[in-house]
Amino acid sequence: FLFILFSMSQDEGVDSDDDDTSLSSYGSDLSSRKGYSANLSVFLPLPHKRTGSLLSVYSDAGDFGNVEVQGSVEFAVMYSPVGELIIMIEQCQDLAIADPRKQRTDPYVKTYLYPDKSRRSKRKTSIKKWTANPVYVESLRYKVKREELPDKTLNLSVWHNDSRGRNLFLGQVEISFKIWDWGHEALTWYNLQPKVHCLKCFFKMCYLISGGSKNSTGEIHVWLREAKELRRLKPQGVDSFVKCYILPDTRKKSRQKTRIVKKTQDPVYNHAMVYDGFKTGEVSEACCELTVWDHNTLANQFLGGLRLSLGTGQSYGKKVDWMDSMDEEIQIWKRMLANPNSWVEGELPLRSSMTPRK
Ligand SMILES: *[C@@H]1O[C@H](CO)[C@@H](O)[C@H](O)[C@H]1NC(C)=O
Numbered sequence: 221f222l223f224i225l226f227s228m229s230q231d232e233g234v235d236s237d238d239d240d241t242s243l244s245s246y247g248s249d250l251s252s253r254k255g256y257s258a259n260l261s262v263f264l265p266l267p268h269k270r271t272g273s274l275l276s277v278y279s280d281a282g283d284f285g286n287v288e289v290q291g292s293v294e295f296a297v298m299y300s301p302v303g304e305l306i307i308m309i310e311q312c313q314d315l316a317i318a319d320p321r322k323q324r325t326d327p328y329v330k331t332y333l334y335p336d337k338s339r340r341s342k343r344k345t346s347i348k349k350w351t352a353n354p355v356y357v358e359s360l361r362y363k364v365k366r367e368e369l370p371d372k373t374l375n376l377s378v379w380h381n382d383s384r385g386r387n388l389f390l391g392q393v394e395i396s397f398k399i400w401d402w403g404h405e406a407l408t409w410y411n412l413q414p415k416v417h418c419l420k421c422f423f424k425m426c427y428l429i430s431g432g433s434k435n436s437t438g439e440i441h442v443w444l445r446e447a448k449e450l451r452r453l454k455p456q457g458v459d460s461f462v463k464c465y466i467l468p469d470t471r472k473k474s475r476q477k478t479r480i481v482k483k484t485q486d487p488v489y490n491h492a493m494v495y496d497g498f499k500t501g502e503v504s505e506a507c508c509e510l511t512v513w514d515h516n517t518l519a520n521q522f523l524g525g526l527r528l529s530l531g532t533g534q535s536y537g538k539k540v541d542w543m544d545s546m547d548e549e550i551q552i553w554k555r556m557l558a559n560p561n562s563w564v565e566g567e568l569p570l571r572s573s574m575t576p577r578k
């Protein structure tokens with residue numbers, strides 16, 4: 221799974237200590253990020269097309285204990301002949317204020333060298349006090365064989381060391397060393413990114429042949445497995461469920477829902493949904509809309525969503541606002557169309573805001 225970011229809006233993460241029992245949640249609009257461009261052959265987050273306009277009916281407000289990700293971090297990556305990967309952390313700039321009341325941020329930088337997510341893989345800089353522009357000039361080192369580097373991914377994150385032991389996520393950068401120019405050892409600025417919301421979905425589509433191929437109809441099967449790292453709206457975790465429509469059909473009858481999975485940021489739904497009656501060609505006009513909600517007795521709160529379609533902006537010749545799929549959302553729909561009768565699988569980042577359907 222490649223780390224891909226697209227449209228998200230404000231909010232972030234809380235970490236219980238610096239120990240990754242991530243209570244986290246996140247999102248932030250990449251388009252509003254200012255700054256520096258890294259010019260390296262690394263896997264950088266895709267730019268996203270959606271504008272920053274907040275059209276969303278689905279509100280993002282009310283996150284628990286989060287700050288908005290902003291700012292950037294400067295570091296260099298090098299491989300030394302003695303078999304060490306060295307991350308030279310120079311400084312950060314324009315970090316979020318973690319404690320607005322005291323106008324205080326005590327930032328430190330933490331790295332992991334994935335796929336090892338254990339404590340052994342953790343490195344940290346010192347903590348700088350009362351500054352959104354900390355200067356570290358510290359190197360974090362990993363013993364690693366050169367030939368293993370292409371399998372490694374650097375996860376670098378910035379945290380606020382909170383006095384109550386609740387460290388706050390301030391942003392992250394992820395770099396895959398699959399394609400990396402090891403000759404480039406210069407310090408480079410990277411924009412800090414919010415965490416990603418993921419949603420794993422499995423799709424199956426099959427055309428049931430009845431009365432010749434001209435007349436066949438098919439079914440779309442959606443098998444929704446799980447969501448990951450949902451935004452934390454309440455201290456005890458969210459009670460989430462997923463709603464599914466195959467647009468343009470918005471009738472209540474065609475809406476399907478998973479059960480509510482309680483008190484977790486990483487719900488497993490394992491829920492299969494079937495929509496039938498699609499004639500040849502109709503699937504290209506349709507869009508599968510999945511939205512994740514926090515269940516509340518008063519009003520459910522939007523946590524994230526996906527629209528899977530060809531993203532053409534129109535359906536049956538009419539312009540529609542919901543055919544706005546992008547990148548991976550389009551790819552999975554194309555793959556599904558190209559592979560009838562077999563599952564195509566996707567693990568896609570949730571959008572944290574969606575334009576409402578008119
Ligand atoms: C990177 O590490 C941080 C801190 O452990 C974690 O919260 C975050 O989810 C990781 N990011 C990715 C993309 O795995």
Ligand SMILES: *[C@@H]1O[C@H](CO)[C@@H](O)[C@H](O)[C@H]1NC(C)=O
Nearest residue numbers: 256257258259260261401404
């Ligand atoms: C990135 O590097 C390429 C080739 O080295 C160069 O042509 C291009 O202008 C650079 N872009 C930026 C934004 O620095």
Ligand SMILES: *[C@@H]1O[C@H](CO)[C@@H](O)[C@H](O)[C@H]1NC(C)=O
Nearest residue numbers: 326347381382383384385386
């Ligand atoms: C970080 O926070 C802890 C409390 O959670 C505190 O004991 C420690 O002194 C802080 N570290 C620094 C360098 O301020």
Ligand SMILES: *[C@@H]1O[C@H](CO)[C@@H](O)[C@H](O)[C@H]1NC(C)=O
Nearest residue numbers: 430431432433434435436437
């Ligand atoms: C197509 O289906 C309809 C009803 O579903 C049926 O009446 C018709 O005979 C079928 N045509 C062919 C060519 O099989």
